[in-house]
Amino acid sequence: MSESIKISIDNVTKIFYKKHNSVTAIKDISLQIKEGEFVCLVGPSGCGKSTLLRILAGLELPSSGEFTIASESDERPLQSMVFQEKGVIPWLTVEENVAFGLKMRHLPKEVIQKQTNYYLQKVGLSQFSKLYPKELSGGMKQRISIARAFANDPEILLMDEPFAALDEQNKFILQEELLSIWSETKKTVLFITHSIDEALLLSDRIILMSAHPGEIMKEIKVPIPRPRTMEQVRANAEMAEQFLTIWNHLQSEVQRSRK
Numbered sequence: 001m002s003e004s005i006k007i008s009i010d011n012v013t014k015i016f017y018k019k020h021n022s023v024t025a026i027k028d029i030s031l032q033i034k035e036g037e038f039v040c041l042v043g044p045s046g047c048g049k050s051t052l053l054r055i056l057a058g059l060e061l062p063s064s065g066e067f068t069i070a071s072e073s074d075e076r077p078l079q080s081m082v083f084q085e086k087g088v089i090p091w092l093t094v095e096e097n098v099a100f101g102l103k104m105r106h107l108p109k110e111v112i113q114k115q116t117n118y119y120l121q122k123v124g125l126s127q128f129s130k131l132y133p134k135e136l137s138g139g140m141k142q143r144i145s146i147a148r149a150f151a152n153d154p155e156i157l158l159m160d161e162p163f164a165a166l167d168e169q170n171k172f173i174l175q176e177e178l179l180s181i182w183s184e185t186k187k188t189v190l191f192i193t194h195s196i197d198e199a200l201l202l203s204d205r206i207i208l209m210s211a212h213p214g215e216i217m218k219e220i221k222v223p224i225p226r227p228r229t230m231e232q233v234r235a236n237a238e239m240a241e242q243f244l245t246i247w248n249h250l251q252s253e254v255q256r257s258r259k
Ligand SMILES: Nc1ncnc2c1ncn2[C@@H]1O[C@H](COP(=O)(O)OP(=O)(O)OP(=O)(O)O)[C@@H](O)[C@H]1O
Pocket: 016, 023, 024, 025, 043, 044, 045, 046, 047, 048, 049, 050, 051, 052, 212
């Protein structure tokens, strides 16, 4: 991980105005993420995690505050986003889905083919390249989204619970595949999850958010070195302690928000 700051979020607040009231989704969020860092956002449901990601993706505007994403090249997209589901285009084949962002940028055909093939192979979809998403399992569809996001070669990756809809076995496999691609590319990643195990396995740093409105409450540096496996995460005493810290935080925030 480099020491340079890739994402800088400064005092970002988002208020959604409705007809008769307003909702403050996130409040005064300030966060700096280093180049090549893998950061997970964890917090109770409705605390504004997706709102923050959507702001960074340019899909929402902050009500106040600002953010910057350091850009190395004008030719690369600033960000790629991976969602929980519905991230694939049903009328395009697997290969066309992965190539989609590259085609939009009108890159040379050979570059598109090379990049697409590389990431299809990385996520184990090479032999399914001509199939359509409806012919694939949920795990395979998420692999397409991941391959497309990395193939785009964005400055940063934003991932909104990409594995939440998968069964445990598929989740473990995709987490390991993601870590393997990430360790090669060293992309800066901001990843939302509700799974404490997932956050401990993937992150360099975990940001804990408060219940509604979402504010940053605590940061946890994940203590074990990489490469990591879920077995190590589960067997490591320090990780068990961190698990409890996060668990207790979530419990108390959920209870506080219900009062
Ligand atoms: N477009 C919108 N219009 C109005 N309110 C919204 C909008 N998007 C989000 N909100 C509100 O902002 C708050 C934060 O929502 P958000 O989806 O960001 O939370 P979250 O932490 O990602 O939730 P979850 O973990 O359940 O996915 C919620 O109260 C939600 O109802």
